[in-house]
Amino acid sequence: MSTLYHVLGAKQFDRAVLDKLFISAREMEHVAKHAGTDRFTSKIMSTLFFEASTRTRFSFESAMHRLGGRVIGTENASQFSSTIKGETLEDTIRIISGYSDLIVLRHTEIGSAKRAAAVSSVPVINAGDGSGEHPTQALLDLYTIQKEFGRIDGLHIAMIGDLTYGRTVHSLSYLLANYQNVHIYFIAPDNVVIPDSVKQYLDDKGIKYQETTDLVEVAKVADVFYQTRIQKERFPSEEEYNKAAGKYIIDRHLLSFMKKEAMILHPLPRAGEIAIEVDQDPRAAYFRQAQNGLYIRMAIIEKCLSGKA
Amino acid sequence: MSTLYHVLGAKQFDRAVLDKLFISAREMEHVAKHAGTDRFTSKIMSTLFFEASTRTRFSFESAMHRLGGRVIGTENASQFSSTIKGETLEDTIRIISGYSDLIVLRHTEIGSAKRAAAVSSVPVINAGDGSGEHPTQALLDLYTIQKEFGRIDGLHIAMIGDLTYGRTVHSLSYLLANYQNVHIYFIAPDNVVIPDSVKQYLDDKGIKYQETTDLVEVAKVADVFYQTRIQKERFPSEEEYNKAAGKYIIDRHLLSFMKKEAMILHPLPRAGEIAIEVDQDPRAAYFRQAQNGLYIRMAIIEKCLSGKA
Amino acid sequence: MSTLYHVLGAKQFDRAVLDKLFISAREMEHVAKHAGTDRFTSKIMSTLFFEASTRTRFSFESAMHRLGGRVIGTENASQFSSTIKGETLEDTIRIISGYSDLIVLRHTEIGSAKRAAAVSSVPVINAGDGSGEHPTQALLDLYTIQKEFGRIDGLHIAMIGDLTYGRTVHSLSYLLANYQNVHIYFIAPDNVVIPDSVKQYLDDKGIKYQETTDLVEVAKVADVFYQTRIQKERFPSEEEYNKAAGKYIIDRHLLSFMKKEAMILHPLPRAGEIAIEVDQDPRAAYFRQAQNGLYIRMAIIEKCLSGKA
Numbered sequence: 001m002s003t004l005y006h007v008l009g010a011k012q013f014d015r016a017v018l019d020k021l022f023i024s025a026r027e028m029e030h031v032a033k034h035a036g037t038d039r040f041t042s043k044i045m046s047t048l049f050f051e052a053s054t055r056t057r058f059s060f061e062s063a064m065h066r067l068g069g070r071v072i073g074t075e076n077a078s079q080f081s082s083t084i085k086g087e088t089l090e091d092t093i094r095i096i097s098g099y100s101d102l103i104v105l106r107h108t109e110i111g112s113a114k115r116a117a118a119v120s121s122v123p124v125i126n127a128g129d130g131s132g133e134h135p136t137q138a139l140l141d142l143y144t145i146q147k148e149f150g151r152i153d154g155l156h157i158a159m160i161g162d163l164t165y166g167r168t169v170h171s172l173s174y175l176l177a178n179y180q181n182v183h184i185y186f187i188a189p190d191n192v193v194i195p196d197s198v199k200q201y202l203d204d205k206g207i208k209y210q211e212t213t214d215l216v217e218v219a220k221v222a223d224v225f226y227q228t229r230i231q232k233e234r235f236p237s238e239e240e241y242n243k244a245a246g247k248y249i250i251d252r253h254l255l256s257f258m259k260k261e262a263m264i265l266h267p268l269p270r271a272g273e274i275a276i277e278v279d280q281d282p283r284a285a286y287f288r289q290a291q292n293g294l295y296i297r298m299a300i301i302e303k304c305l306s307g308k309a
Numbered sequence: 310m311s312t313l314y315h316v317l318g319a320k321q322f323d324r325a326v327l328d329k330l331f332i333s334a335r336e337m338e339h340v341a342k343h344a345g346t347d348r349f350t351s352k353i354m355s356t357l358f359f360e361a362s363t364r365t366r367f368s369f370e371s372a373m374h375r376l377g378g379r380v381i382g383t384e385n386a387s388q389f390s391s392t393i394k395g396e397t398l399e400d401t402i403r404i405i406s407g408y409s410d411l412i413v414l415r416h417t418e419i420g421s422a423k424r425a426a427a428v429s430s431v432p433v434i435n436a437g438d439g440s441g442e443h444p445t446q447a448l449l450d451l452y453t454i455q456k457e458f459g460r461i462d463g464l465h466i467a468m469i470g471d472l473t474y475g476r477t478v479h480s481l482s483y484l485l486a487n488y489q490n491v492h493i494y495f496i497a498p499d500n501v502v503i504p505d506s507v508k509q510y511l512d513d514k515g516i517k518y519q520e521t522t523d524l525v526e527v528a529k530v531a532d533v534f535y536q537t538r539i540q541k542e543r544f545p546s547e548e549e550y551n552k553a554a555g556k557y558i559i560d561r562h563l564l565s566f567m568k569k570e571a572m573i574l575h576p577l578p579r580a581g582e583i584a585i586e587v588d589q590d591p592r593a594a595y596f597r598q599a600q601n602g603l604y605i606r607m608a609i610i611e612k613c614l615s616g617k618a
Numbered sequence: 619m620s621t622l623y624h625v626l627g628a629k630q631f632d633r634a635v636l637d638k639l640f641i642s643a644r645e646m647e648h649v650a651k652h653a654g655t656d657r658f659t660s661k662i663m664s665t666l667f668f669e670a671s672t673r674t675r676f677s678f679e680s681a682m683h684r685l686g687g688r689v690i691g692t693e694n695a696s697q698f699s700s701t702i703k704g705e706t707l708e709d710t711i712r713i714i715s716g717y718s719d720l721i722v723l724r725h726t727e728i729g730s731a732k733r734a735a736a737v738s739s740v741p742v743i744n745a746g747d748g749s750g751e752h753p754t755q756a757l758l759d760l761y762t763i764q765k766e767f768g769r770i771d772g773l774h775i776a777m778i779g780d781l782t783y784g785r786t787v788h789s790l791s792y793l794l795a796n797y798q799n800v801h802i803y804f805i806a807p808d809n810v811v812i813p814d815s816v817k818q819y820l821d822d823k824g825i826k827y828q829e830t831t832d833l834v835e836v837a838k839v840a841d842v843f844y845q846t847r848i849q850k851e852r853f854p855s856e857e858e859y860n861k862a863a864g865k866y867i868i869d870r871h872l873l874s875f876m877k878k879e880a881m882i883l884h885p886l887p888r889a890g891e892i893a894i895e896v897d898q899d900p901r902a903a904y905f906r907q908a909q910n911g912l913y914i915r916m917a918i919i920e921k922c923l924s925g926k927a
Contacts, residue, residue, distance in 0.1 A: 036351035042654035044683050046676065054383050055404055058355065061381040062408035065353050072679045074672050074693060075383060085847065087887035095673055095886065098909040099680035229394065268404065269396035291407040345660035363692050364713055367664065370690040371717035374662050384692060538703065577713065578705035600716040 004303040006117040007125040009133045010174035011201075018178060021299050022143050028298035032066045040069035043305055046100040047073035048092070049127070050107045055268065055290070056127055056137075060104050063297035069305075072100060090119045097121040102304055105129075123304040131165040137267050138171030140296040144289040145224055148263055152176070158185040158218045160248050161228030161273060163194040168267045169228060173198050177205035184209035185218045189244035192234055215248055219257035225250060227266045227273055251275035258283065265289050313612040315426040316434040318442045319483035320510075327487060330608050331452050337607035341375045349378035352614055355409040356382035357401070358436070359416045364577065364599070365436055365446075369413050372606035378614075381409060399428045406430040411613055414438075432613040440474040446576050447480030449605040453598040454533055457572055461485070467494040467527045469557050470537030470582060472503040477576045478537060482507050486514035493518035494527045498553035501543055524557055528566035534559060536575045536582055560584035567592060574598050622921040624735040625743040627751045628792035629819075636796060639917050640761050646916035650684045658687035661923055664718040665691035666710070667745070668725045673886065673908070674745055674755075678722050681915035687923075690718060708737045715739040720922055723747075741922040749783040755885050756789030758914040762907040763842055766881055770794070776803040776836045778866050779846030779891060781812040786885045787846060791816050795823035802827035803836045807862035810852055833866055837875035843868060845884045845892055869893035876901065883907050 004017065013021075031037050045064045047057050052075060061071045089112055096103060097120040105116050106127040113126030113133075128134040146152055157176065159169050163186055173194075176182050184202070186194040186209060193211065202209050212218060219225075227250055235241035250264060255278060266274055266286040278284050313326065322330075340346050354373045356366050361384060370380045398421055405412060406429040414425050415436040422435030422442075437443040455461055466485065468478050472495055482503075485491050493511070495503040495518060502520065511518050521527060528534075536559055544550035559573060564587060575583055575595040587593050622635070631639075649655050663682045665675050670693060679689045707730055714721060715738040723734050724745040731744030731751075746752040764770055775794065777787050781804055791812075794800050802820070804812040804827060811829065820827050830836060837843075845868055853859035868882060873896060884892055884904040896902050 042684075044680055055401075058381050058383075058405060058408050062353055065379045065381065066351075070683045071381070072676050072683065072689070074676075075385070076693070085887045086889035091887060092673075094905050095908045096676060098905075099676050099912055269394045269400060271395035287403050287407075290404045294408055364710075367690050367692075367714060367717050371662055374688045374690065375660075380690070384694075578703045578709060580704035596712050596716075599713045603717055 004300070005123050006113075006120075007123070007135055007300060007304065008113045008117055009126065010135045010138050010171040013135075013139070013175060013178070015178045018139075018142070018175070021139065021296070021303070022146055024299035024302065025143055025292070025295040026147075028066075028295040028302070032294060032298065036066050036068060038068040039302075040064070040067045040305055043069045043102070044100040045069055045071050045102045045104060045301065046096050047071060047104045047127075048096060048106070049073070049075060050105075051128070052076055053106055053128065056106065059290075059293045060125075060127065060297055060301075063294055063301055066294070066298055067301060069301075089115055093120050093124070102301065125300065125304065128167060131167055133171045134167045134267075135171050136297055136300055137168045137293070138175050139300070140289065140293040141168065141172050141226065141265055141267070142175050143296050144265060144285060144292045145263065147292065148285060148288075149223065152182065153180040154182065155223045156183045156185070156221055157224040157226060158187060158215075158222040159194075159226045159228070160187045160215065160250075162192040162230045162234065163188040163228075164192040165231070165234065166192075166228045169194070169226070170198055172226065174201060177202060177207050182207060185222060186211045187213060187215055187218060187248060189230065189235075189247070191244075192230065213247070215254065216257055219254055220259075223259065223262055225258070225262065225264045227264065227270070229269070229271055229273055245273065249273055249275060250278055252277050255281055255283070313609070314432050315422075315429075316432070316444055316609060316613065317422045317426055318435065319444045319447050319480040322444075322448070322484060322487070324487040327448075327451070327484070330448065330605070330612070331455055333608035333611065334452055334601070334604040335456075337375075337604045337611070341603060341607065345375050345377060347377040348611075349373070349376045349614055352378045352411070353409040354378055354380050354411045354413060354610065355405050356380060356413045356436075357405060357415070358382070358384060359414075360437070361385055362415055362437065365415065368599075368602045369434075369436065369606050369610075372603055372610055375603070375607055376610060378610075398424055402429050402433070411610065434609065434613065437476060440476055442480045443476045443576075444480050445606055445609055446477045446602070447484050448609065449598065449602040450477065450481050450535065450574055450576070451484050452605045453574060453594060453601045454572065456601065457594060457597075458532065461491065462489040463491065464488075464532045465492045465494070465530055466533040466535060467496060467524075467531040468503075468535045468537070469496045469524065469559075471501040471539045471543065472497040472537075473501040474540070474543065475501075475537045478503070478535070479507055481535065483510060486511060486516050491516060494531060495520045496522060496524055496527060496557060498539065498544075498556070500553075501539065522556070524563065525566055528563055529568075532568065532571055534567070534571065534573045536573065536579075538578070538580055538582055554582065558582055558584060559587055561586050564590055564592070622918070623741050624731075624738075625741070625753055625918060625922065626731045626735055627744065628753045628756050628789040631753075631757070631793060631796070633796040636757075636760070636793070639757065639914070639921070640764055642917035642920065643761055643910070643913040644765075646684075646913045646920070650912060650916065654684050654686060656686040657920075658682070658685045658923055661687045661720070662718040663687055663689050663720045663722060663919065664714050665689060665722045665745075666714060666724070667691070667693060668723075669746070670694055671724055671746065674724065675722075677908075677911045678743075678745065678915055678919075681912055681919055684912070684916055685919060687919075707733055711738050711742070720919065743918065743922065746785060749785055751789045752785045752885075753789050754915055754918055755786045755911070756793050757918065758907065758911040759786065759790050759844065759883055759885070760793050761914050762883060762903060762910045763881065765910065766903060766906075767841065770800065771798040772800065773797075773841045774801045774803070774839055775842040775844060776805060776833075776840040777812075777844045777846070778805045778833065778868075780810040780848045780852065781806040781846075782810040783849070783852065784810075784846045787812070787844070788816055790844065792819060795820060795825050800825060803840060804829045805831060805833055805836060805866060807848065807853075807865070809862075810848065831865070833872065834875055837872055838877075841877065841880055843876070843880065843882045845882065845888070847887070847889055847891060863891065867891055867893060868896055870895050873899055873901070
């Protein structure tokens with residue numbers, strides 16, 4: 001049986017673990033909506049965020065509290081911690097792992113979660129390492145698809161936006177490689193396309209995908225639209241940014257091409273890439289998706305603290 | 310029977326609700342000084358502060374802990390959250406309300422609490438919205454008057470300082486409109502006088518008030534002095550600021566004119582507008598007032614989480 | 619019997635109190651490693667850090683949670699609190715002490731903890747006041763020596779690095795004055811030597827010490843090496859800093875001169891003054907030392923909240 005200890009990247013999850021995790025997340029939804037549990041009342045989770053993310057931090061901290069646990073945290077470790085005095089991440093983790101039972105790490109550098117796990121005396125959960133991965137986001141994305149469609153096998157999934165630096169896209173692609181007959185569409189401006197390393201992984205796993213720039217054509221066939229934010233600073237000029245960003249907006253016009261039972265996801269926060277007018281459409285699943293983040297993180301924390309899947 | 314769900318502004322409180330709230334605050338004082346309660350042990354309060362206020366945040370968080378509850382918070386949401394990535398307040402609230410049972414919001418813009426309440430799935434408490442309102446501060450101000458004088462009807466109340474941007478003054482004025490025969494004195498430098506909208510509200514409610522610049526004359530007749538801080542940046546020059554600020558200081562000299570049973574309040578923090586020498590005078594009630602903030606916020610949180618008044 | 623209420627400086631501790639505290643810390647290690655305790659479930663500790671220190675804050679907050687207690691905190695009080703509006707430390711403490719049962723204060727100014735204690739209605743623990751003292755760090759340092767050597771009497775202890783501004787060195791020196799036949803070596807660059815006030819105190823207590831610049835000679839005879847960080851900004855030029863810093867590095871070469879049963883301590887964070895290669899040596903005790911911080915702080919908090927030693 002597969003086990004969870006550290007949660008570092010999406011590639012560590014196989015289908016058996018995912019199935020169990022999703023069953024647990026459903027149970028956690030019940031726990032969260034009722035009295036909670038005091039199961040982990042003596043456990044402490046550290047949230048060590050070297051990069052700000054109120055939403056992700058709140059989601060983890062709420063999950064820990066719903067499980068009865070305790071939280072110590074920092075909102076902006078890079079500015080406040082001894083990092084500015086020249087301390088290595090390894091030294092920080094060695095010490096913090098002595099003060100808590102679980103570490104949730106958000107860091108600016110690729111590979112930082114792995115480095116942390118190498119020296120930590122407690123489980124480490126990667127809550128985003130630079131443009132690397134963000135596995136718990138991908139797990140909640142996938143869980144939302146599973147929960148609302150009842151299946152993942154056979155779905156056509158469009159990933160839109162910044163596919164180079166968008167770490168959630170990378171993690172979600174790796175997770176999808178566990179399923180049968182999925183078909184991925186990568187839709188991105190020229191300068192932020194999906195990396196070769198992701199494509200290579202999908203090739204190795206036999207997953208079908210295609211790169212395209214025609215969102216309207218994809219809108220007619222896709223089941224899931226995974227929209228992401230494009231950052232202005234990736235583009236040489238504001239003009240080029242506007243041109244690129246304008247092409248990939250999900251709005252009422254695009255909705256008219258989509259299948260009736262389609263689903264629109266977004267890791268959030270959104271800027272203008274999903275129009276407000278879409279919120280009222282039943283296909284807009286991104287707020288339900290954010291809510292699922294609570295349940296999936298409860299399930300993940302539970303497994304990390306139990307030391308088993 | 311009036312009920313509390315969101316706490317957005319002082320105008321929503323009528324006398325029946327205030328009477329009950331003050332009774333509850335007295336009970337909460339007993340709870341806080343003894344073993345606390347585990348009534349809300351499975352509830353989570355989010356403190357979402359887009360503007361820093363350690364005191365107000367600590368007061369709310371201490372109140373929630375004394376009630377047995379849990380807290381997730383951010384000290385500086387504007388800098389850290391996805392706001393800097395262009396997210397609307399509405400999106401932030403939609404998601405945070407899924408992670409908690411109650412939101413305490415401090416924001417820089419007037420009307421933000423109302424906007425938050427419109428999309429939140431849980432109660433929202435306005436902990437200050439720009440130069441708009443700060444209803445829980447006004448409730449603790451009024452509670453302090455009630456507790457120490459035994460009544461509010463018939464009192465003469467002086468409000469001093471920045472009456473334009475001082476949101477606690479606005480909220481307190483609205484609350485006082487629920488009482489009989491109160492008389493308000495507004496004492497402010499020319500450029501930060503009480504807004505017409507507040508005066509109009511008092512007129513509509515039949516509350517007597519007058520604007521004056523003679524603090525010594527008012528000192529002789531007022532029962533309550535509500536002193537507030539004047540901000541240097543509201544004035545065209547340091548010279549004009551010093552001139553204005555110097556006129557409205559409460560010090561030993563002014564104390565000599567005040568009635569023996571008068572009461573000096575201040576929402577704090579103070580700069581120089583109440584001299585340190587005043588602290589030892591029994592009429593200086595501002596530290597007791599701050600302490601009452603804990604009890605009134607326990608009462609408010611209790612009512613919000615119970616969904617009833 | 620000596621008692622603990624405020625913890626302001628190392629000089630307040632006599633040997634009887636230290637002995638009891640160390641016994642309590644051993645018990646706390648057991649509590650922390652097992653289910654924790656719910657002894658202080660209704661108590662609130664405020665961590666008021668006017669200067670950032672994620673490690674120290676986490677250590678205190680973890681300790682409070684392991685004791686079953688609750689925490690409200692601020693990471694950067696100087697930037698966020700009403701301090702920027704001109705509030706005095708005394709006013710801040712008066713109010714925060716009404717919201718909590720214990721205050722842990724880190725501040726930039728010498729004497730701030732004492733000023734806080736003078737107005738606080740609850741115990742104050744000094745978690746570092748400028749270049750003044752950091753008594754709980756010194757207590758954990760001493761506890762580590764006691765725990766690993768089984769004694770403190772008769773030991774030869776080298777203190778290395780910035781001895782002028784290194785407040786932990788001051789506090790540890792004061793604590794060592796309680797023991798018999800200890801011998802201290804102070805090894806520092808010319809511009810950051812041990813202050814006369816510390817030497818005077820040791821003279822008064824009859825403690826032997828010597829100042830030297832020859833780390834290799836000391837390496838041959840010392841039992842404990844207390845290494846500290848030298849700050850670049852204390853030196854007139856980068857060149858002089860490099861020259862000074864280079865002389866006092868603990869590395870494999872220096873290890874070769876040290877006694878087999880010696881112990882290397884560091885309050886952490888370290889920059890380059892202890893080489894990474896030293897970490898694997900059994901004499902490297904600094905990570906165990908950091909871990910002991912949790913147990914000693916649990917013991918200190920327990921005594922402060924119990925109001926007795």
